[in-house]
Amino acid sequence: MLVLALDTAMNACSVAVVDCGDGDARVLSRASEQMDRGHAEALLPMVAAAMGEAAISFSELSMVAVTVGPGTFTGARIGISAARGYALASDIPVVGVSTLQAVAMNAPRDEGRDIVVAFDAHRGEVYVQRFTAPDRHSFSAPQILPLAEACALLERRPVALIGSGAPLLLERLDDPAGTEILEASGLPDPVQVARLAAIRGLPPVPLYLRPPDAKPQAPQIIRAG
Numbered sequence: 001m002l003v004l005a006l007d008t009a010m011n012a013c014s015v016a017v018v019d020c021g022d023g024d025a026r027v028l029s030r031a032s033e034q035m036d037r038g039h040a041e042a043l044l045p046m047v048a049a050a051m052g053e054a055a056i057s058f059s060e061l062s063m064v065a066v067t068v069g070p071g072t073f074t075g076a077r078i079g080i081s082a083a084r085g086y087a088l089a090s091d092i093p094v095v096g097v098s099t100l101q102a103v104a105m106n107a108p109r110d111e112g113r114d115i116v117v118a119f120d121a122h123r124g125e126v127y128v129q130r131f132t133a134p135d136r137h138s139f140s141a142p143q144i145l146p147l148a149e150a151c152a153l154l155e156r157r158p159v160a161l162i163g164s165g166a167p168l169l170l171e172r173l174d175d176p177a178g179t180e181i182l183e184a185s186g187l188p189d190p191v192q193v194a195r196l197a198a199i200r201g202l203p204p205v206p207l208y209l210r211p212p213d214a215k216p217q218a219p220q221i222i223r224a225g
Helices: 039-054 073-090 099-104 147-154 166-170 190-199
Strands: 002-007 012-021 024-034 063-069 094-098 114-122 125-131 143-146 159-162
Touching (some): 002 190, 012 039, 012 190, 063 190, 094 099, 094 190, 125 166
Antiparallel strands (some): 002 012
16 A cells, blocks of 8 residues: 655654555655745645655555644645645545654654653643553543643653653653653654554544634624614
């Protein structure tokens, strides 16, 4: 199964072409560039270069995988829109993958502790989810929580932390013994995005855990005098 995987939901633009089959993943090409903005301009040339390096055509793809969030509103929409366009043009499915799940897969396979992935959501909050070891199945639903409440996910037993919100949680723990931050990337790896999509994916719609800041104005009734 040839999968084109995209990630623009966070602070990077990443692409991979992966042959997923028999529980294994053979990487044909991959590229990633950290960026806070400019994903829309960077993504399409990056995809074209990755497909060229993999030496396959879009008609040979079996699936397009894309991160759906949580992350930035604009970034998630850019990736999902592009993924839908490629999938429509190639008449293949598009599958969503949670950024939290993808980052959990960055933990070493021999890590015996549960994994808690936390992204700094600002305003004293984190996007957070706990995953069991070693299968990385979700122990809790993805949530946006105040730091104090998120720490409750760490209290049952020592865990391994990953992500930009990890230091925020660790410094608030009353007893951090056995809990530590792993030296693993806090950004989705497009290869892991492809692997997850081939096994269990989500609908290709944005996973927004916080409503947008911009809200429509209340309708006003204009009466003729």
